[in-house]
Amino acid sequence: MSAYSKLACFAGGALFGSFGVKLLSCHDAKKAYVHAAAAGLRMKDSVMETVTAVQENAADILASAKELNEARAESAESAAFAEEETASADRMSE
Secondary structure (H helix, E strand, O other): OOHHHHHHHHHHHHHHHHHHHHHHHOHHHHHHHHHHHHHHHHHHHHHHHHHHHHHHHHHHHHHHHHHHHHHHHHHHHHHHHHHHHHHHHHHHHO
16 A cells, blocks of 8 residues: 555545544434434333343242142152052051
């Protein structure tokens, strides 16, 4: 790259940077930033509502699963007790 093209790129970048700063600080741009930030906050609120709903559903599912496991454990325990009584009764009759 020649020295003139490097100088031209530097001048173009400086001009574009100055124009960009003016563009970013103008009133209309600030208004657009405010609207974009407000939309972002609304989206965040919506996402947080969804997350809360999912967490509540997960807690309900977990509670139901624990109840199911407890019921299965109790039925297995009662089945084992019944088998033990039957075996005991069989031994007594022999």
